[in-house]
Structure formats: C-alpha cells, structure tokens
Amino acid sequence: MKKLIRDPQTVVKDSLAGFAAAHPGLVRVQTDPDYVVRADAPVRGKVGLVSGGGSGHEPLHAGFVGYGMLDAAVPGAVFTSPTPDPILEATKAVDGGAGVLHIVKNYTGDVLNFETAAELAAAEDVQVESVVVDDDVAVKDSLYTAGRRGVAGTVLVEKIAGAAAERGDDLAAVAAVARKVNDRARSMGVALTAPVVPHAGVPSFDISDHEVEIGIGIHGEPGRERIEWEPVDGLVQRLMTPILEDLPFTSSDDVLLFVNGMGATPLVELYIVYDAAASILRERNIQVSRSLVGNFVTSLDMQGCSITLLQLDDELKALWDAPVETAALRWGR
Amino acid sequence: MKKLIRDPQTVVKDSLAGFAAAHPGLVRVQTDPDYVVRADAPVRGKVGLVSGGGSGHEPLHAGFVGYGMLDAAVPGAVFTSPTPDPILEATKAVDGGAGVLHIVKNYTGDVLNFETAAELAAAEDVQVESVVVDDDVAVKDSLYTAGRRGVAGTVLVEKIAGAAAERGDDLAAVAAVARKVNDRARSMGVALTAPVVPHAGVPSFDISDHEVEIGIGIHGEPGRERIEWEPVDGLVQRLMTPILEDLPFTSSDDVLLFVNGMGATPLVELYIVYDAAASILRERNIQVSRSLVGNFVTSLDMQGCSITLLQLDDELKALWDAPVETAALRWGR
Amino acid sequence: MDGLGTDWAIDWVRRSAAVVGEHRAELSELDRAIGDGDHGENLDRGFRAVLAKLDGASPETPGAALRLVATTLISTVGGASGPLLGTAYLRGAQAAGDAERLDGTAVVALLAAARDGIVARGKAESGDKTMVDAWTPAVDAAQQALAAGGDASAVLSAAADAAESGAEATVPMVARKGRASYLGERSAGHLDPGARSSAYQLRAASDAVAEG
Amino acid sequence: MDGLGTDWAIDWVRRSAAVVGEHRAELSELDRAIGDGDHGENLDRGFRAVLAKLDGASPETPGAALRLVATTLISTVGGASGPLLGTAYLRGAQAAGDAERLDGTAVVALLAAARDGIVARGKAESGDKTMVDAWTPAVDAAQQALAAGGDASAVLSAAADAAESGAEATVPMVARKGRASYLGERSAGHLDPGARSSAYQLRAASDAVAEG
Ligand SMILES: Nc1ncnc2c1ncn2[C@@H]1O[C@H](COP(=O)(O)OP(=O)(O)O)[C@@H](O)[C@H]1O
Ligand SMILES: Nc1ncnc2c1ncn2[C@@H]1O[C@H](COP(=O)(O)OP(=O)(O)O)[C@@H](O)[C@H]1O
Ligand SMILES: [Mg+2]
Ligand SMILES: [Mg+2]
Ligand SMILES: [Mg+2]
Ligand SMILES: [Mg+2]
Known part of the structure; x- marks a missing residue:
C-alpha cells in the first residue's frame, strides 16, 4: 500500500495537525481528545452545531467548521465513530449558552456514541438536541433494521442548519430546520472501486475492472447490487430513479442537485454525471435552482459518486445562499 | 476501463455541458469552438484574462472563470492543448477594450497554439500579451530544452493576475504581476499512480505497488526518478529541497504554501503533506502566511500531489486576498 | 473461599486482550466482508488501552475490574462495538457489585x-x-448449566461453547442490525465479526478459571 | 506533362490519413512511453478531419491540397504536433505555389x-x-537524389527511406525538446512518436507517386 502518510496509526492526528496549520484564522484544533472548533468558539448566544464521525470522509466534517456552518467537528479513527469523550468536550467548547445541536449520521456507532455524549453533556447542564441524518435511499428503512445511512445529504443539513443558527434561531428551531432538510433530501451512490483503509492496506472489497457497485455507502461497505459497467446515463438513471420515487420528487418541484465525488473521481467526470442527472430532471419538469458539484463527503480513495436531491422552498434557498466561511465551502464572505 | 463517462470521444463536451448547467449565473459555455467565459463577458475597460490547455486538469481552467480571476478558459482534448480557433474566439469574446492576457502553461503545444491565436487576434486588432508559466523545478531549464513545465503555480498566477485586472491595472501591469508570480513560484510533484486517459483506457505509465515517481508532470508523463515508497516526510523532503534551493527561498521569507492534489488523493493525505511541508519551513525559519490545500491542478485520476511555494510581498498578499468568485475558488463575495 | 475472584477477572481481561490482539486481522477481515473492516482494529485499540490502564490500577473486586474495562472500551473503541461491549461490561460490573468472589449464580447474573x-x-x-x-445462547447455556448444578467454572465453560456455536450460526443469517444490514441478502454466508469477538471474550472468561 | 500533380497530392493526403489511422495505437503507445500518450489520437483526429474537408473540396493544385491539410491540422490537432505539422504543410504549400505539377526540384523545395x-x-x-x-535526413536524401539526377519519384522514395532510418535513429537519443525532454536520460531507448508519424507521411507521399 502506498499513501502519503507517516503511519496508519497516526493518520488522523497528522492530518489534523496539517489542517490546523493551514487554517489558523478559521479553526482551533484541540488534541487529546481530538476535535476541531471555530476559532471564535463559543459564540455567545448562538446555538452551537457539532457533528462528527469516522475520518476518511474529508472535507466532512472538519472542512465545514466555521462561520455559518459547524461550530465543531469530532473526527474518529478512519471509518470509526468517535468515542463520547471528544464529543462531550467539543459540545462544551461550543456551548454559547443557547444549547448545542448534534448532527449525527445514522450509523449504529455514531448514534450510540453521540447519545452517550449527549447524556453526559446534559448531566453538565448543556442543553443538547440531536438530529440523525439518514438520506441514503439505497438502504431499506424499517423499524427492524439499522435504517438508512447518513451520506452526502449531511453537508446540506450542516450548511442550512448552520445558517439558521447564525441568523439567531433557537435550539428547537435550528433542530427543526435540520430535520426539514433531512426529510427532503435523498441520496444514492455508485462505486467503481473500493477505498483502501490505511490500517488495512487492501481495498475494502474486491471488484473487477468491468463491474460497478450500486447503492454503496461511504465506508467501503459493498453496495446492494453489483452490475456490469455501463455508460454514465444508465448508471445515473439507476441512482436517480430510487431517489425520485422515494420522496417522491414530482413535476414542478424546485431542487438542489448535488453531485458528490467519493474522493478519487476526477471533476471532469462529476460534471458529466451532473449533466446526465440534469437531463433526467429536465425530462421530468423538475427545476434545478441550486447546485453543488465536488468532493464533499468522500470515502478515502474510492472512485464513484453519489447524487443528492434536496427539495427546496424559499426558506431553504435563503439559508443555502447565506454566507458561509469554512475550509471547504465558502461564499458571501 | 471504468469511468463515469458516455464515450471517450465526448468527455470534454459532456463535461462542459454539465459545467454550464451547474454554474449558470457564473459562466457561459460556448460550443464549436468550445470555450467558457464569464457570464458578464466582456467586462468593459478591464483587461481580459484567457487561459487554457488540455483537459483533464479540472478544476483548471474552467473552474477559475469568474469575478477576480479568468475571463475565459479554453479546454483542449484530454491532455492536448487546444487549437488556435477557440483561443482566438475566447480572446475576442473577453476583450473589453483594454486588451487580453494569455496565461499559457509552458508546453510546446500550448505555447505554439496560443502563439498562433495571439497572432490572429492581433490581426483583428485585439491587443494580446502572453505570460508563460513554468514553475516546475523537476525539469532542468536551459535554452536548449523545452524548459520547465507549467504546473500548479498556474492557479496562483491566474488568481493574482485576475485580481490585478479586477482592480483596474492595464495590460502591461497585469502581465507584469503575472510574471512576478511566476518568477517567485516553484513547484514539484510526486505520483503514486498514473492517470488513465479515457481514450487510452490504460494507465499512462506502469508503476508497482511499492514505488513512487518523483518529479512528475500533470499529463501522465513519467517523472525524473522512480524510488521505493517511503513515509510522507521523506517524500516531502524530496519535493521541498529542490523547490527551496531553486529560487532560493531563504530564512525569514514569507510564503504561500500550496499543497495540490493530483485528483485521486484523499484530502486527509493532502493535509498530512501540508503538515510535513510546514514543519520543514518552520525549521528553516520561513514564515507561511497564506495557504491553499486541495485538488486544483489535477491529472485525471492520478494519486499524488505537488507542493508549490510562492514568495509573497505585500502586493501579492493583497491581490491574493482580494475577492474571487469562481466555481472552484471563492472568497470575499 | 468459593467462586471466582479478582484474579480471575483480571486474567479474563488479559486473556481477552491477548485473543483479540491475536485475531485482530481475522476480525477485521470478517468485518471487511459485510461491514467496514475495522472491527479487529477497534477492539484491539480498546483492549490495548485496557491493558495500559490495568497496569496502573489494582482493582479490588471483579466488578471493579470489569468497570475499568467498560469505561476504557467506551472511551477508546468508538464505532458500534465500543458502546455496546462497553455497556455489556458496565452492566456486568453492576451485577457483580462489590462481591469479592462470584459463584455460579453470580456469574450467570453477570452474563445476563x-x-x-x-x-x-x-x-x-x-x-x-x-x-x-x-x-444470548451463552446466557441460556449458562443458566442451564447452573440449573444442572454446575459451578462458576461449568457455567462459563457452557457459555463459551454456546457463544462459539452461536457465532457460527450467524453465517446463514441475513443481517438486520449494524452495518451488515445495508447489504441485505448479500450479508448471508458470512460470520458476524462481533459475534466472533464476543465468543473469544467468553472463551477467555472460561479459560481464566483455571488461574482464578 | 512531367512531375506530380494534384491527384498525387490528394492521394498522398489520403494515404497519410490511412496510415495514421492504422497506426494510431502504435503512435500513442510510443508517446505513452516518453510523452503523454496522445500522439496517435491527435493525428488521427486531424487526418479524419482532413478527409472530411477533402470530400467537400476539390483543390486544383498540389499547393491547394496541402494548404487544406495545413489549416485543418492546425485547427483540429492541437498539442505540439498540430501546429508543427500544420506549419510544415503550410510552408510546403507556399513552396509549391500555384504550380499544377511538381518536378524533382519542386518536390525538394517543398520538403525543405x-x-x-x-x-x-x-x-x-x-x-x-x-x-x-x-x-532533416529526408530533405538531405532528397537533395542528394536530385543531385544524382533523380526525378520527383526518386526524390520522394529517397526521402521516405531516410525518414524511416531517421526515426529509428531517435531511439538512443536523449530528448531535448517536446515532452520527452522532461524525462531527461530516461527518454533514451524509445523511438520518438513524431519522427515515426513523419516517416509514415513521407512514405505515403512516395507510395502515392505510383497513382499520381
Ligand atoms: N444494533 C446492534 N446490536 C448489537 N450488536 C451490533 C449492533 N450493531 C452492530 N453490532 C455488532 O457490532 C459489530 C461491528 O462492530 P465494529 O466493526 O467495531 O463497529 P462499526 O460497525 O461501527 O464499524 C457487528 O459485527 C455486530 O456484531
Ligand atoms: N520543439 C519541437 N520541435 C519539433 N518537434 C517537436 C517539438 N516538440 C515536440 N515535437 C514532436 O511532437 C511529438 C509529440 O506530438 P503530440 O504527442 O501530438 O503532442 P504533445 O506533445 O503536445 O502531446 C513529439 O514526438 C515530437 O516529435
Ligand atoms: Mg467502523
Ligand atoms: Mg498531448
Ligand atoms: Mg466495523
Ligand atoms: Mg503527446
């Protein structure tokens, strides 16, 4: 295995050190336990937003810490949810008196560890609300399963809830906006290759040179189905159909179209995916009024992408357009 | 070969269609010949900036079209310089009466095709100046060679010259700033894997699972030297030493440190590279006052990175900090 | 005095750490097939931390030893298995209470x-x-062994055997919880890594009796 | 009338297009070794465009045919070879002027x-x-063939032979221009793709004489 690393054991710490050095005005990086907070945290009177999860999905989450988005990010080991300690410390560090929202991707590990941290925070008199993101339509949801995964839609939740917090919404209102985004967002992904986790040193699954995995997650889990490679329009149709049917999205809806790279797919391809997805929406008379294309919720060096649709309304558009200043998403300042 | 494409022959056109659809307020995409211009081009009285080159380096160049940076980008076929026609058309389309600067990466094909376009533009009474970017220290420069390649430093030239044009500098002044950036920028890269060009379908060079190429370019050319993989600090040292010695950068210099991903290297690794490079600068008492980390000048799905140092002064810092609004680089608005 | 004491608990913990370390790659490989490939890494990180903690501490009761395991796993493992196993050891410790020695009944209560x-x-x-x-099969078997008049040693041995068979029995199952559930039908045909590591830990508990 | 006419020029162009198409993969493979792997693709794109243009045009002189090749290559090939070969055909066309037929002297002037x-x-x-x-070896050989009393056919045949040997002779060279120069010493041991494609085009010119 070749990677630009020192040692598989120190990947997260070393990367955080670089992140701290590269963005001194934006964030502070705490160590032992490890988490990243806005340079000006805690912001008095503002609801604090904390997210986190396994590392390997960069820029998620640390790349979204800053004005108008997250107040703190808590990175676990690669693909492994963080433990409660750093979540608790981050929660306390960003509490400006208005309470803290935990944005948690729906994985058993993330949910359990954030849950424990929230209980511990409550015991220290920090008001915590939690929103669980589960936008991945590849996974069947039911009371008797682990439910849907949280994938790329997380960025949209973090951006929009962050804007709501920044405009002064209280904790219940910020949580409600976050849930609204999650309720209206649907995602699905395809992988051409599997990621290589540093401490494993081999691809997370084996796949031949002419096959793709449909319905993959962001942790190197195999997907729901393996098929022969086909040109982009067919692959995009396989992602779009379940997405469109699920909400469902219907004619004259107004959407944000988000094409997310898994980390090793060139931008030139992501824009081709965007083109294919936009055509499908055009046919269905669904209007795309906002868009996002790039590597935002990745799976190390996996090749592939996910598509996310978010049903917009005026409030969500205004919050999406509101200024944001983070390492990985920035506009308006 | 698996890629998220329709057909190797239509990769550039399909991707441009997606780019146009994703960024309607920012750019217009012209076809036959193909180029991308600012939505508000030509900007009256402002020097127009045109760059271009082979595709496959996205977001370079189209991702840098917009306020405060390029007025137009001219994409050739993958890894192949564009022909004079689209360069000429783009040049005319962005001429706001103050002349046009061509920013050309130093490759024989790019230089020759831009040269021809500039002659044709002059014949149509458009004033054109050209700046050739050649920041890659991996290549020995001499009168009797093709000279150094233009690599990641191109982004810095485009950003800073774009800011100079936006503040109202005339053509000679914008060209002078662009040359100043090029004179003070030095880059070098390392590859872990080779890119797969769509119409080739196989990696541009063969490399084993325990070797790396030092001193690579951005077109899948093999580098100067092949060595056994080693941990990041050693690799970064091999890039930094020639960079530092070349200008040379000396103690108490103030620099911009730019870690650029080649397209398929996870951000988590790029920040580790940043950490390693920043340590070396710290030891040498060189101050890092600006930084950039991400995939900006890529080589399709190559794994690897380049490091660029730019010696700063107050003017360059102010121009770097000036507002920019493009698909891939944005701040201040 | 009858039953298993603190030495047993500490030996259990050390044996668990050893067996997890030894099978780290196997556990991650099982997890690679139907999860995200980190289970061995996660538990090994946790149990190495437990060993480090143990060196600086001298728990006075089995319950105290298990509480140390619980808090350390919770604060070092992460993922799904960290809080789940952490909770298991925590509840086990609570069941053991301040007792200095655990008889068969107490061991069954701990496991349950x-x-x-x-x-x-x-x-x-x-x-x-x-x-x-x-x-669950381990607890059931332990209860049966106790009902049949078995002592703590017999109880643990029955639990370890049943846990092993239980882990094997996960192979044909279609996962409905955890990451493997994302695979749906494709999860069948693979052994669950958490079941395997649990069986290792219960075997360690039984093996430790000899020394306890 | 003596010398080579428009038919020859058109046949040359068509043969060049054919041979480039046939050797597209080989040329790109040569370029993959010491460049960026697109030389065959580039020239093939250009010559296919030339054929398309030729179908809609009927050049009246050899010079006009070569001018069509020149402008089409310049506007479709890109890269280094596009402007270089484009310029070659443009200057060749200028040298041919309005002549309807080219004798040995004119062909040598064209090549030079x-x-x-x-x-x-x-x-x-x-x-x-x-x-x-x-x-350069092609031009030198053409001049010698002319001096030795050769006609246009002999001149082209000598040029084609010399171009081929010239291309072979690039193998041991260390590149000092073009992308291959970035490799330094590592460029030795490989044949230059542009030299090979030039030799193919000159061979096409010679082969076309039979039909011209
Ligand atoms: N809801 C659950 N209840 C019980 N055990 C679970 C549950 N979810 C997951 N597990 C167990 O956790 C194991 C995976 O642990 P691990 O790989 O360390 O965590 P993660 O899934 O977060 O990567 C599974 O093999 C399974 O035995
Ligand atoms: N300065 C030069 N003078 C003459 N020929 C050159 C020069 N630079 C490159 N070439 C030729 O161009 C060929 C490469 O062409 P091609 O691959 O189409 O363009 P690119 O190098 O832009 O990818 C080389 O093999 C070489 O023969
Ligand atoms: Mg995990
Ligand atoms: Mg090329
Ligand atoms: Mg796991
Ligand atoms: Mg080439």
Missing part, C-alpha cells in the same frame, strides 16, 4: 446483565446477525 | 520548406529526438 445491556442499547434481537447471537 | 517550417516554430535541432530527426 451484560447481554441485556447490549440489547438495551443496540435493540437487536436474536437472529439479527449481531453479537447478541453469541451472547 | 516544410522542414524549415517545423524548425522555425519548434526550434529543435537535429539530435533533439523530435520529428526534425525524420525530416
């Missing part, structure tokens, strides 16, 4: 409490292809 | 002008491992 803790947190049922499918 | 065009634009010298290393 641990299993209940996993279920309370993870909401998995038997047959969902999780570590519960090792723990 | 083409070569000079490449050198003027690309600044490569002999031995730099570029297409110049095919063109």
Whole structure:
C-alpha cells in the first residue's frame, strides 16, 4: 500500500495537525481528545452545531467548521465513530449558552456514541438536541433494521442548519430546520472501486475492472447490487430513479442537485454525471435552482459518486445562499 | 476501463455541458469552438484574462472563470492543448477594450497554439500579451530544452493576475504581476499512480505497488526518478529541497504554501503533506502566511500531489486576498 | 473461599486482550466482508488501552475490574462495538457489585446483565446477525448449566461453547442490525465479526478459571 | 506533362490519413512511453478531419491540397504536433505555389520548406529526438537524389527511406525538446512518436507517386 502518510496509526492526528496549520484564522484544533472548533468558539448566544464521525470522509466534517456552518467537528479513527469523550468536550467548547445541536449520521456507532455524549453533556447542564441524518435511499428503512445511512445529504443539513443558527434561531428551531432538510433530501451512490483503509492496506472489497457497485455507502461497505459497467446515463438513471420515487420528487418541484465525488473521481467526470442527472430532471419538469458539484463527503480513495436531491422552498434557498466561511465551502464572505 | 463517462470521444463536451448547467449565473459555455467565459463577458475597460490547455486538469481552467480571476478558459482534448480557433474566439469574446492576457502553461503545444491565436487576434486588432508559466523545478531549464513545465503555480498566477485586472491595472501591469508570480513560484510533484486517459483506457505509465515517481508532470508523463515508497516526510523532503534551493527561498521569507492534489488523493493525505511541508519551513525559519490545500491542478485520476511555494510581498498578499468568485475558488463575495 | 475472584477477572481481561490482539486481522477481515473492516482494529485499540490502564490500577473486586474495562472500551473503541461491549461490561460490573468472589449464580447474573445491556442499547434481537447471537445462547447455556448444578467454572465453560456455536450460526443469517444490514441478502454466508469477538471474550472468561 | 500533380497530392493526403489511422495505437503507445500518450489520437483526429474537408473540396493544385491539410491540422490537432505539422504543410504549400505539377526540384523545395517550417516554430535541432530527426535526413536524401539526377519519384522514395532510418535513429537519443525532454536520460531507448508519424507521411507521399 502506498499513501502519503507517516503511519496508519497516526493518520488522523497528522492530518489534523496539517489542517490546523493551514487554517489558523478559521479553526482551533484541540488534541487529546481530538476535535476541531471555530476559532471564535463559543459564540455567545448562538446555538452551537457539532457533528462528527469516522475520518476518511474529508472535507466532512472538519472542512465545514466555521462561520455559518459547524461550530465543531469530532473526527474518529478512519471509518470509526468517535468515542463520547471528544464529543462531550467539543459540545462544551461550543456551548454559547443557547444549547448545542448534534448532527449525527445514522450509523449504529455514531448514534450510540453521540447519545452517550449527549447524556453526559446534559448531566453538565448543556442543553443538547440531536438530529440523525439518514438520506441514503439505497438502504431499506424499517423499524427492524439499522435504517438508512447518513451520506452526502449531511453537508446540506450542516450548511442550512448552520445558517439558521447564525441568523439567531433557537435550539428547537435550528433542530427543526435540520430535520426539514433531512426529510427532503435523498441520496444514492455508485462505486467503481473500493477505498483502501490505511490500517488495512487492501481495498475494502474486491471488484473487477468491468463491474460497478450500486447503492454503496461511504465506508467501503459493498453496495446492494453489483452490475456490469455501463455508460454514465444508465448508471445515473439507476441512482436517480430510487431517489425520485422515494420522496417522491414530482413535476414542478424546485431542487438542489448535488453531485458528490467519493474522493478519487476526477471533476471532469462529476460534471458529466451532473449533466446526465440534469437531463433526467429536465425530462421530468423538475427545476434545478441550486447546485453543488465536488468532493464533499468522500470515502478515502474510492472512485464513484453519489447524487443528492434536496427539495427546496424559499426558506431553504435563503439559508443555502447565506454566507458561509469554512475550509471547504465558502461564499458571501 | 471504468469511468463515469458516455464515450471517450465526448468527455470534454459532456463535461462542459454539465459545467454550464451547474454554474449558470457564473459562466457561459460556448460550443464549436468550445470555450467558457464569464457570464458578464466582456467586462468593459478591464483587461481580459484567457487561459487554457488540455483537459483533464479540472478544476483548471474552467473552474477559475469568474469575478477576480479568468475571463475565459479554453479546454483542449484530454491532455492536448487546444487549437488556435477557440483561443482566438475566447480572446475576442473577453476583450473589453483594454486588451487580453494569455496565461499559457509552458508546453510546446500550448505555447505554439496560443502563439498562433495571439497572432490572429492581433490581426483583428485585439491587443494580446502572453505570460508563460513554468514553475516546475523537476525539469532542468536551459535554452536548449523545452524548459520547465507549467504546473500548479498556474492557479496562483491566474488568481493574482485576475485580481490585478479586477482592480483596474492595464495590460502591461497585469502581465507584469503575472510574471512576478511566476518568477517567485516553484513547484514539484510526486505520483503514486498514473492517470488513465479515457481514450487510452490504460494507465499512462506502469508503476508497482511499492514505488513512487518523483518529479512528475500533470499529463501522465513519467517523472525524473522512480524510488521505493517511503513515509510522507521523506517524500516531502524530496519535493521541498529542490523547490527551496531553486529560487532560493531563504530564512525569514514569507510564503504561500500550496499543497495540490493530483485528483485521486484523499484530502486527509493532502493535509498530512501540508503538515510535513510546514514543519520543514518552520525549521528553516520561513514564515507561511497564506495557504491553499486541495485538488486544483489535477491529472485525471492520478494519486499524488505537488507542493508549490510562492514568495509573497505585500502586493501579492493583497491581490491574493482580494475577492474571487469562481466555481472552484471563492472568497470575499 | 468459593467462586471466582479478582484474579480471575483480571486474567479474563488479559486473556481477552491477548485473543483479540491475536485475531485482530481475522476480525477485521470478517468485518471487511459485510461491514467496514475495522472491527479487529477497534477492539484491539480498546483492549490495548485496557491493558495500559490495568497496569496502573489494582482493582479490588471483579466488578471493579470489569468497570475499568467498560469505561476504557467506551472511551477508546468508538464505532458500534465500543458502546455496546462497553455497556455489556458496565452492566456486568453492576451485577457483580462489590462481591469479592462470584459463584455460579453470580456469574450467570453477570452474563445476563451484560447481554441485556447490549440489547438495551443496540435493540437487536436474536437472529439479527449481531453479537447478541453469541451472547444470548451463552446466557441460556449458562443458566442451564447452573440449573444442572454446575459451578462458576461449568457455567462459563457452557457459555463459551454456546457463544462459539452461536457465532457460527450467524453465517446463514441475513443481517438486520449494524452495518451488515445495508447489504441485505448479500450479508448471508458470512460470520458476524462481533459475534466472533464476543465468543473469544467468553472463551477467555472460561479459560481464566483455571488461574482464578 | 512531367512531375506530380494534384491527384498525387490528394492521394498522398489520403494515404497519410490511412496510415495514421492504422497506426494510431502504435503512435500513442510510443508517446505513452516518453510523452503523454496522445500522439496517435491527435493525428488521427486531424487526418479524419482532413478527409472530411477533402470530400467537400476539390483543390486544383498540389499547393491547394496541402494548404487544406495545413489549416485543418492546425485547427483540429492541437498539442505540439498540430501546429508543427500544420506549419510544415503550410510552408510546403507556399513552396509549391500555384504550380499544377511538381518536378524533382519542386518536390525538394517543398520538403525543405516544410522542414524549415517545423524548425522555425519548434526550434529543435537535429539530435533533439523530435520529428526534425525524420525530416532533416529526408530533405538531405532528397537533395542528394536530385543531385544524382533523380526525378520527383526518386526524390520522394529517397526521402521516405531516410525518414524511416531517421526515426529509428531517435531511439538512443536523449530528448531535448517536446515532452520527452522532461524525462531527461530516461527518454533514451524509445523511438520518438513524431519522427515515426513523419516517416509514415513521407512514405505515403512516395507510395502515392505510383497513382499520381
Ligand atoms: N444494533 C446492534 N446490536 C448489537 N450488536 C451490533 C449492533 N450493531 C452492530 N453490532 C455488532 O457490532 C459489530 C461491528 O462492530 P465494529 O466493526 O467495531 O463497529 P462499526 O460497525 O461501527 O464499524 C457487528 O459485527 C455486530 O456484531
Ligand atoms: N520543439 C519541437 N520541435 C519539433 N518537434 C517537436 C517539438 N516538440 C515536440 N515535437 C514532436 O511532437 C511529438 C509529440 O506530438 P503530440 O504527442 O501530438 O503532442 P504533445 O506533445 O503536445 O502531446 C513529439 O514526438 C515530437 O516529435
Ligand atoms: Mg467502523
Ligand atoms: Mg498531448
Ligand atoms: Mg466495523
Ligand atoms: Mg503527446
């Protein structure tokens, strides 16, 4: 295995050190336990937003810490949810008196560890609300399963809830906006290759040179189905159909179209995916009024992408357009 | 070969269609010949900036079209310089009466095709100046060679010259700033894997699972030297030493440190590279006052990175900090 | 004095750490097939931290030793298995209370409490292809061994055997909890990593009796 | 009437297009070794465009046919070879002027002008491992054949032979121009793709004589 690393054991710490050095005005990086907070945290009177999860999905989450988005990010080991300690410390560090929202991707590990941290925070008199993101339509949801995964839609939740917090919404209102985004967002992904986790040193699954995995997650889990490679329009149709049917999205809806790279797919391809997805929406008379294309919720060096649709309304558009200043998403300042 | 494409022959056109659809307020995409211009081009009285080159380096160049940076980008076929026609058309389309600067990466094909376009533009009474970017220290420069390649430093030239044009500098002044950036920028890269060009379908060079190429370019050319993989600090040292010695950068210099991903290297690794490079600068008492980390000048799905140092002064810092609004680089608005 | 003491508990912990370290690659490989490939890494990180903690501490009761395991796993493992196993050891420790020695009845109570803790947190049922499918047969077998007049040693030996068979029995199951559930039908045909590691830990508990 | 006419020129162009198409993969493979792997693709794109243009045009002189090749290559090939070969055909066309037929002297002048065009634009010298290393021996051989009393056919045949040997002779060279120069010493041991494609085009010119 070749990677630009020192040692598989120190990947997260070393990367955080670089992140701290590269963005001194934006964030502070705490160590032992490890988490990243806005340079000006805690912001008095503002609801604090904390997210986190396994590392390997960069820029998620640390790349979204800053004005108008997250107040703190808590990175676990690669693909492994963080433990409660750093979540608790981050929660306390960003509490400006208005309470803290935990944005948690729906994985058993993330949910359990954030849950424990929230209980511990409550015991220290920090008001915590939690929103669980589960936008991945590849996974069947039911009371008797682990439910849907949280994938790329997380960025949209973090951006929009962050804007709501920044405009002064209280904790219940910020949580409600976050849930609204999650309720209206649907995602699905395809992988051409599997990621290589540093401490494993081999691809997370084996796949031949002419096959793709449909319905993959962001942790190197195999997907729901393996098929022969086909040109982009067919692959995009396989992602779009379940997405469109699920909400469902219907004619004259107004959407944000988000094409997310898994980390090793060139931008030139992501824009081709965007083109294919936009055509499908055009046919269905669904209007795309906002868009996002790039590597935002990745799976190390996996090749592939996910598509996310978010049903917009005026409030969500205004919050999406509101200024944001983070390492990985920035506009308006 | 698996890629998220329709057909190797239509990769550039399909991707441009997606780019146009994703960024309607920012750019217009012209076809036959193909180029991308600012939505508000030509900007009256402002020097127009045109760059271009082979595709496959996205977001370079189209991702840098917009306020405060390029007025137009001219994409050739993958890894192949564009022909004079689209360069000429783009040049005319962005001429706001103050002349046009061509920013050309130093490759024989790019230089020759831009040269021809500039002659044709002059014949149509458009004033054109050209700046050739050649920041890659991996290549020995001499009168009797093709000279150094233009690599990641191109982004810095485009950003800073774009800011100079936006503040109202005339053509000679914008060209002078662009040359100043090029004179003070030095880059070098390392590859872990080779890119797969769509119409080739196989990696541009063969490399084993325990070797790396030092001193690579951005077109899948093999580098100067092949060595056994080693941990990041050693690799970064091999890039930094020639960079530092070349200008040379000396103690108490103030620099911009730019870690650029080649397209398929996870951000988590790029920040580790940043950490390693920043340590070396710290030891040498060189101050890092600006930084950039991400995939900006890529080589399709190559794994690897380049490091660029730019010696700063107050003017360059102010121009770097000036507002920019493009698909891939944005701040201040 | 009758029953298992603190030495047993400490030896259990050390043996668990050793067996997890030894099978780290196997556990991650099992997890690679139907999860995200980190289970061995996660538990090994946790148990190495437990050993480090143990060196600086001298728990005075089995319960104290297990509480140390619980808090350390919770604060070092992360993922799903960290809080689940952490809760198991925590509830086990609570069941053991301040007792200096645990007889068969106490051991059964400890195991049942641990299993209940996993279920309370993870909401998995038997047959969902999780570590519960090792723990529940283990608890059942332990109860039967006790009813048949077995002592602590017999109880643990029965639990370890049943956990092993339970883990094997996860192979044909279709996962309904944890990451493997994302695979749907494709999860069948693979052994659940958490069930396997649970079986290792229960075997360690039984093996430690000889020394206890 | 003596010498080569428009039919010859058109046949040359068609043969060049055919041979480039046939050897597209080989040319790209040569370029993959010491460049960026697109040389066959580039020229094939250009010559296919030339064929398309030719179908809608009926050039009246050899010069007009070569001018069509020149402008089409310049506007479709890109890269280094596009402007270089484009300039070669443009200068060749200029040398041919309005003549309806080209004798040996005119063919030598055409080849020399083409070569000079490449050198003027690309600044490569002999031995730099570029297409110049095919063109310069070709021009030299053509001049010798003419001096020895050869006609246009003999001149082209000598040029084609010399271009081929010239291309072969690039193998040991260390590149000093073009992308291959970035490899330094590592460029030795490989044949230059532009020299090979130039030799193919000159062979096509010679083969076309039979039909011209
Ligand atoms: N809801 C649950 N209840 C019980 N056990 C579970 C549950 N979810 C997951 N597990 C267990 O956790 C194991 C995976 O642990 P691990 O790989 O360390 O965590 P993660 O899935 O977060 O990567 C599974 O093999 C399974 O036995
Ligand atoms: N300065 C130069 N002078 C003459 N020929 C050159 C020069 N630079 C490159 N070439 C020729 O161009 C060929 C490469 O063409 P091609 O691959 O189409 O363009 P690119 O190098 O832009 O990808 C080389 O093999 C060489 O023969
Ligand atoms: Mg995990
Ligand atoms: Mg090329
Ligand atoms: Mg796991
Ligand atoms: Mg080439």
